[in-house]
Amino acid sequence: MRTIDWKEIEKNIENGRFPQWLVTDPEIYELEKERIFGRTWxxxxxxxxxxxxxxxxxxxxxxxxxxxxxxxxxxxxxxxxxxxxxxxxxxxxxxxxxxxxxxxxxxxxxxxxxxxxxxxxxxxxxxxxxxxxxxxxxxxxxxxxYQGMIFGNLDPDAMSLEDYLGEMKWYFDIMLGRSDGGMEVRGVPQRWVAKANWKMTSENFAADPYHVQTTHRSAVELKLTPSDPLYASYGHQVVLSNGHGINVITSATGRSNNIYQGMPESMWPMFEKNLNKEQLDIFSRVQNFVGGVFPNLSFLSSCSGTEGTKYNHLQFRVWRPLGPDQVEIWVWYMIDKALPEDYKEKSYKGFIATFGAAGTLEQDDTENWARIVEASQGLMARDRNLSYNNMLNYLMGLDNLDPDENFPGPGKAYPTCYTDHIARSMHKYWLELITKEPEVKSHE
Structure with missing residues (x-):
């Protein structure tokens, strides 16, 4: 492996710049498999x-x-x-x-x-x-x-799952523990292969509501999403420990058009019983939860529908790396066990039409992910001397946005979702793990 100037990379990441050659470099990918996927949950x-x-x-x-x-x-x-x-x-x-x-x-x-x-x-x-x-x-x-979600770790000396999730548990409790009986997976995970790098797909969900109005313009034209270019910016982007993050997206008023994401009123007493005051406040105001657990788990709690009425669902997805330029996407559809069967079925149909390999929004994203790979493999993009100003831009909110001290949930919350705070946090944790030399264990 050629010498890598990690100090220079650290300085750039700290200043909101990510060297483009790091995206698809084969040597970096081999390090990622060992030092990131070999150590994380x-x-x-x-x-x-x-x-x-x-x-x-x-x-x-x-x-x-x-x-x-x-x-x-x-x-x-x-x-x-x-x-x-x-x-x-x-x-x-x-x-x-x-x-x-x-x-x-x-x-x-x-x-x-x-x-x-x-x-x-x-x-x-x-x-x-x-x-x-x-x-x-x-x-x-x-x-x-945690909350029915099973994780594995290849490192026997890793921190506990609960410690690793940290502040994310508070938000998982809203999504996974709000109703009696918790959640259930409906059907089997959808799976397909895409031309993409795992870092960029993870970042897309955890850190990038900014792409919604441009990438998913067709959904705006079909009136599936609002035409307001700031639609996905309203709310808070919340930076959490260990590279995790969540976007709590509301409307321009700071409220939701549908309390508790449009869930039936028969479910509300369960929410009020299972969640605390602050969690209820956020859940009552949120339009969408979208975020990620580092390195490659993403989630989206939103509403989808095919006949005018929208129904809530929760999806979890894993971006399994197949190489530096390819991922296998796994998507689980999840729904509250306590919901009526009719609601579950309509929700599932709305989810299938919107997400998955043939979903209207999914096809937009996979096209852009492929273009990132295509543009990141040539000599200019992978020039390690950075002689072509070879940086990807993560400057949003770097020096012009302060945290909202009044946000009721844990983590460092910024008063807009159009910011790169989570992305920069992900890059910093990525760098911390990938530069950590493996410990030499004695065999006595």
Missing amino acids: QFLAHESELKEPGSFVTRMMVDDPIILVKNKNGEINAFLNSCSHRGVRLCTEDYGNKKAFSCPYHGWTYNLNGELIGVVAGNKVFGESMDKSEWGLRPVPRVES
């Missing part, structure tokens, strides 16, 4: 996807295939999806229910706790010396959950 599944003992889903943590399975005691285990005999990917189904997992190569079989329980020809070929208890499936080093 990554979203794997929601508990509602694993309803009964034997229920399983298969997921990815960048290049690591993972099985999550509910055992007979109702506990959820996560293992590397790889047979411990010859390393074959053990399970190829996306989801299902099994009593045990058998390898298609040599037939080794594992129970729901990952224990090796069956070896073809057993003692006849391995003798008595092989201890089956040593050859179970390899568990993900850390698996923890």
Whole structure:
């Protein structure tokens, strides 16, 4: 790897400038896989996807295939999806229910706790010396959950999930814990591959409402969104710890056109019971929550509809890197369990029409993400001497915007969503992680 002047990069990031060559550089990507995705919490599944003992889903943590399975005691285990005999990917189904997992190569079989329980020809070929208890499936080093959201971490020494989420938990409680029974995933995650870099897709959701009026101009022309060019700016952009952030978007009046995002009045007593005064205040005024948990989990709580009436939904999405210039997008649709079935179905249809590979808004975004990659791979864009003023601009709000001390929620809240405060925070945390040398552990 060529020498990288990290001090120069740090100085530029501090001043609202991000070197363009960092976006798609292959050497930087290899560092990201090890130092960022190998150390941070990554979203794997929601508990509602694993309803009964034997229920399983298969997921990815960048290049690591993972099985999550509910055992007979109702506990959820996560293992590397790889047979411990010859390393074959053990399970190829996306989801299902099994009593045990058998390898298609040599037939080794594992129970729901990952224990090796069956070896073809057993003692006849391995003798008595092989201890089956040593050859179970390899568990993900850390698996923890919050409000039904299951995360994994490849670093056994990482901080706890709750510490990592930090102030974001307060906002997750509004979105995930507002109603009795919490949330549930409807359907299965949508998945598709896009030409994009994971940093730019994560940033788009967590930090960039500024793009809405231009990128999604077709939605304005179809009268799906307001024509006011400041539409997505009203409210607060809230910078949180560890590179996380959330935009609490309201209307020009600071209120919402639909209290509690248009949820039925029958649900309001639940909100008032499960949320505190400050959370209720924000939830009653918000139009959209949009933000992200670093490095690659994004969320959007909004309203969609296809026949004039809009219905609330919550989507979580993971940007799984496939390389410096490609991502696999995973999108979970989530809705309150306590809502009437009719509302859920109409909400789901509105979501499908708006988001997903064929959604009206999704196609706008993927076009721009591809163009970022296309323009960032040439010699000029990747010139490390910066001789072409080779910087991307993150100057919005840098020296002309102060935090709103009266904002009722945690974090540092700025009184507009048209600002780059979250993006700069993401870049700083990215730099902190990628420049942190791995610890050398002694093997005594």
